Amino acid sequence: MARRQLPSLNALRAFEAFGRHGRMTLAADELCVTHGAVSRQIRQLEEHLGVALTEGPRTRLRMTEAGLKLAQALSPAFDQIEAAVPRPVQAGPRPLVVSCLPTFAMKWLIPRLPVFQAAHPDIPVRVAESNGPFDFKGDGVDLAIRMRFLGDHHSDDSEVTPFMEHFHGPVMAPELARKGMTLDEICAMPRLLTRTFVESWSDWTRNRDLASIPDPVSTQEFDHYFYMLEGAAAGLGVAIGPWSFVQRDLASGRLVAPLGFTPGRSSIVALTPLDGAGEGALLFRDWLLAEGASTPHPPEALAPHAPDASFAPITRSRAHS
Template sequence: MAARSLPPLNALRAFEAFGRRGRMTLAADELCVTHGAISRQIRQLEDHLGVALTEGPRNRLALTETGLTLAQALTQALDQIEAALPQRAGAGDAALVVSCLPTFAMKWLIPRLPDFVAAHPEIPVRIVESNGPFDFRADGVDLSIRMRLPHAPPSPDADVAPFLKHAVGPVASPGLAAQVHDLESLAKLPRLHTRTFLESWAEWEAAAGLVLPPATVNRQFDHYFYMLEAAAAGLGVALSPFAFVENDLAAGRLVAPLGLVPGQAEVCALTPRGRASRAARRFRDWLVAQGAATPAPPGSQQMVEPGAAKPLTLSRPAL
């Protein structure tokens, strides 16, 4: 049998990671090498094959048609190799464990989960509720969903994939929202709070460049989802991230009378650095696609004078 005529396997692996992740930096993080190493491997592969696999400026490289065909074939081939590798006893039946902010899981993730199940019926998914720190190995977590600032220090033990932008603003039932015409009318209504993030109103005011007078009535709830149900019931005005109220706004259960402020924080998928399982990589890539398909939040034109709003920075992701 004739010897196989294949390009260097390291170059193929680097190119497949770039094609799947879409960015040199993400491919480099996954393979625990430098950005320059990925770039050199791809150039080596192009020289070996004598065809262009990428095009565009260096900071926004995209796959050519030939590159896309090769990348898709490589992903399928590597998936088949990974699936054929011997597993530890019982490992094949293990569920993909996803650690997630509870309200985000309830309001954003689980309503979309049937799409992932239909596309990957072979991957059982178990959602575990968590707001705080976690350890991939000790807690048995395959992928974690958390809020992070784009310029937060890199995690030494996690690859971070942002997949959803953040926006936040006041929401209320249609009946109460009809009473909100400006900030003065908003200030007269009961104000709802969640004990997991009592600073939310103050941070929103600072970000939007405004000051509300103290509320005449304040109501507190233990969790975001309790507070949002109270808002839908007409008990007051809540401050909420868009991801938590997207479906309620679309259904008309809640209204954002003053729009939402775009924020700096991003919802991110974290996987073990360089050790993400195939199932975790599939789930992460699915999250990125779902985030890209999420509609934009209501605008904030009514809230402040044009140009006055500043990006909202959350001090901690206790959502």
């Protein structure tokens, strides 16, 4: 068999972590190394490949199109390796397994998780990223976090607890935005989609009570929400971003939301076993309810064709009622 011509696995791992998080500091925290170490690994990977994988200023680095393509391939490859690695018999308390939407876990849940761990240091939590169906017993899941759309039938084996409302709206890189852009101009820009929810634009159009919107000049599809949002931050086009996914990127200035956000016809829910959840799962569910209630609402959507949409990061807060 021919010898594989692969770059350094450490460099690939560093770049994959940066691709998921979108920030060097978060990738460094995950890998337990310094920001500079991640930066050097990525630079060495670019030199080895002879291709630029990142661009932009150091304080707001983003992936190039080649970088996005590589990152999309690396994440499932590392997932397969992780799943295949044998594990020793678990010592100590069994972790609370939380099955969660990948981008929601990355952008909302994990940054808040230290609060739960500080309050309950005796309950280790393992976040299992998943978009699809699951089985509480077969998959060893204690609690799941999913998006539940209005009219969806409840599962026979789950107790459904909504803990946060869903808002969404168009987001883009600040370099693409300019004052005075109309709704039609924004909707006609290159449009970014994710395979996990290709209906995002039609869903937003319906929730905005718009009869129609202009066709985009082009469309580009990504495998996951977080890659689509990185594509938006890289300036590839405009995407429909859920508020819970983009709140931190708006605050940092990596993304802007010129039309604000519209309430969606869905909510984010916690699912626990109908035949009895464990004490840890119930404590985690109650914590989700408290965190959801304290998450600020986004700004309301501006009127269609608003001539003076604001591109400033969002700072206003309002607790859920």
